[in-house]
Amino acid sequence: MKERILEYLRNSKKYVSGEDISRELNISRTAVWKYINKLKEEGYSIESSSKKGYRLVESPDRLSYEEISPLLDTNYIGRNVLYFDSVASTNDIVREYAQRGEPEGLIAVAEEQTKGRGRMGRRWSTPKGVAIAMSMLLRPNLSPQFVPTITSVIAVSVVEALTSVTGFDIKIKWPNDIVLDGKKLCGILTEMSAEIDAVNHVIIGMGMNINQDDFEDDIKDVAVSLKSYSGKSFERKLILAEILNRFEENYEIFKFHGVSPFIDKIKRFSALLNNRVIISNINEKFEGEAIDIDMDGCLIVRLDNGDVRRVISGDVSVRGLYGYTP
Amino acid sequence: MKERILEYLRNSKKYVSGEDISRELNISRTAVWKYINKLKEEGYSIESSSKKGYRLVESPDRLSYEEISPLLDTNYIGRNVLYFDSVASTNDIVREYAQRGEPEGLIAVAEEQTKGRGRMGRRWSTPKGVAIAMSMLLRPNLSPQFVPTITSVIAVSVVEALTSVTGFDIKIKWPNDIVLDGKKLCGILTEMSAEIDAVNHVIIGMGMNINQDDFEDDIKDVAVSLKSYSGKSFERKLILAEILNRFEENYEIFKFHGVSPFIDKIKRFSALLNNRVIISNINEKFEGEAIDIDMDGCLIVRLDNGDVRRVISGDVSVRGLYGYTP
Numbered sequence A, B: 001m002k003e004r005i006l007e008y009l010r011n012s013k014k015y016v017s018g019e020d021i022s023r024e025l026n027i028s029r030t031a032v033w034k035y036i037n038k039l040k041e042e043g044y045s046i047e048s049s050s051k052k053g054y055r056l057v058e059s060p061d062r063l064s065y066e067e068i069s070p071l072l073d074t075n076y077i078g079r080n081v082l083y084f085d086s087v088a089s090t091n092d093i094v095r096e097y098a099q100r101g102e103p104e105g106l107i108a109v110a111e112e113q114t115k116g117r118g119r120m121g122r123r124w125s126t127p128k129g130v131a132i133a134m135s136m137l138l139r140p141n142l143s144p145q146f147v148p149t150i151t152s153v154i155a156v157s158v159v160e161a162l163t164s165v166t167g168f169d170i171k172i173k174w175p176n177d178i179v180l181d182g183k184k185l186c187g188i189l190t191e192m193s194a195e196i197d198a199v200n201h202v203i204i205g206m207g208m209n210i211n212q213d214d215f216e217d218d219i220k221d222v223a224v225s226l227k228s229y230s231g232k233s234f235e236r237k238l239i240l241a242e243i244l245n246r247f248e249e250n251y252e253i254f255k256f257h258g259v260s261p262f263i264d265k266i267k268r269f270s271a272l273l274n275n276r277v278i279i280s281n282i283n284e285k286f287e288g289e290a291i292d293i294d295m296d297g298c299l300i301v302r303l304d305n306g307d308v309r310r311v312i313s314g315d316v317s318v319r320g321l322y323g324y325t326p
Helices: A004-012 A016-025 A029-041 A065-071 A090-099 A150-166 A226-230 A235-257 A260-268 B003-010 B020-024 B028-040 B067-073 B091-099 B144-166 B227-231 B236-257 B260-268
Strands: A045-049 A051-059 A081-084 A107-110 A131-138 A170-173 A178-180 A183-195 A199-209 A276-280 A285-293 A299-303 A308-311 A315-318 B045-050 B053-058 B081-084 B107-110 B131-138 B169-175 B177-180 B183-195 B199-209 B276-280 B285-293 B299-303 B308-311 B315-318
Touching: A004 A016, A004 A051, A004 A065, A004 B227, A016 A029, A016 A051, A029 A045, A051 B285, A065 A081, A065 A183, A081 A090, A090 A131, A090 A183, A090 A199, A107 B091, A131 A235, A150 A170, A150 A178, A150 A183, A150 A199, A150 A226, A150 A235, A150 A260, A150 A308, A170 B067, A199 B315, A235 A260, A276 A299, A276 B020, A285 A308, B003 B020, B003 B028, B003 B053, B003 B308, B020 B053, B067 B081, B067 B236, B081 B091, B081 B299, B091 B131, B091 B199, B131 B236, B144 B169, B144 B177, B144 B183, B144 B199, B144 B227, B144 B236, B144 B260, B236 B260, B260 B285, B285 B308
Parallel strands: A081 A107, B081 B107
Antiparallel strands: A045 A051, A107 A131, A131 A199, A170 A178, A178 A183, A183 A199, A183 B183, A276 A285, A276 A315, A285 A299, A299 A308, B045 B053, B107 B131, B131 B199, B169 B177, B177 B183, B183 B199, B276 B285, B276 B315, B285 B299, B299 B308
């Protein structure tokens, strides 16, 4: 009922009387008054006048279903939302739902994440109300070896969304970071559960810095938020909705054509190409120049001895970007 | 305490008095008598004589820790055993433990599996006491794209174990079935949970037909057990222990050298090589001759037009084997 009152206020845009709401939704005027108070407590700014009734002045920048869904033009991505004021890890939550057979498109979002993690179990911090922590369930009809390419498609969607909202020069640090001003703005964590030749599910987790004023000393050389970079605040819900909108569009293309339609964008947005890189993965560590991204989304690196290596994934350290340790 | 009495009986091999047991284990003679009765209920054949005491005549063919562990010479594979009289799916159980951080080597075994499944969610039947249902947790330090090769290493271990116990001509139907007499004896299901470039865990599930007398009409052309083939019964615990012994040895080699040391055996045991095959996977279906298995464990198929395809995994239908549908 609270959601319906909110929708009613939102649609009318001007003052509506308690009587109108009460009649329209078939509840008592006392009930209307109670729900309005609840909305206020949740951060909605609602003017009340004994003559004119109620008017919605401003909605809080929350990542709840009520706030995101009016901004979505997707069919299935983000249409089921698990919303948490605070949670250990959105990826863990989505994994539970995945194992119970939930269809793709489900997202979990949290205002605060207390045990968020990045790749290889590294910690990722999501302080309350100023960042985005989101995980999404996908069930692509795909062989496991092609799953890394989904990370590239989501990275492209994130850059498109952020660029359209902010106008900033946002780049992809292949394979799974988004950078601004040479620092890390967003990390993407892709997990999969698969049999040898078929994916059961993929979970894309995303942690994005938005309105942090600044960062603690030990990470301020490597971390950036939209606000710490520009001094301006941004609406998190707008950014999240725009990412989901872009992603669904791109994911539909990906389902039919794979990653190849995105290679041009992946190259254009790349923070790596034509730079000196150090690649570390489970088996090896080597240095060279990032010269290309091939049609499968793999990074092509030319070593100093002229050998050319094709890299599916790994830790990348780039001269000129945060965390470069030659 | 039951386990310690069993061990005591097993080690002495002849009659031991209730008094000796009671003194040795520091429990009352009534307690000894109670535990002996419990063991009898569980299928242990124990002779009792008022003069001479107790003697273990025969142990049941169960897959419990007490029965398997005396047969193991492994260091970590099968040293932690989750034993179930009946369970929905051993893979599901092991997955729960995997997510809680259990180290590799854990196995779950069941006398009966009520919701066992094979690849792509297909049903797999494990009737009580005559088959083996076993799942094993591994944590290889591996990129996800190399996980399919673990299936080949376990398949080799199964063939080695079964051949040494039975002497029968056992083959591998690449990638994940074990065949006898052109019919399916054993299916292997490999599941993984992974990030893009690192495996969290791998679960190997195995369903093996041992002492079924025969099979129902709808599957008797495709299924075989050691007994339905030979008329003889086999001890399941011996076979399971031998598989675990062989596997640990092979897995240690695999950890350091990958699948290549196994390619010769994979070829020698192959039911596919030099046969006409039909390959179906998510993206395509094609027919040709299986001409080789390469150093990465991939099947090489020559199409009728002369093209050569490299197959990582897929459904394979082979002329002369069960389920061939041209």
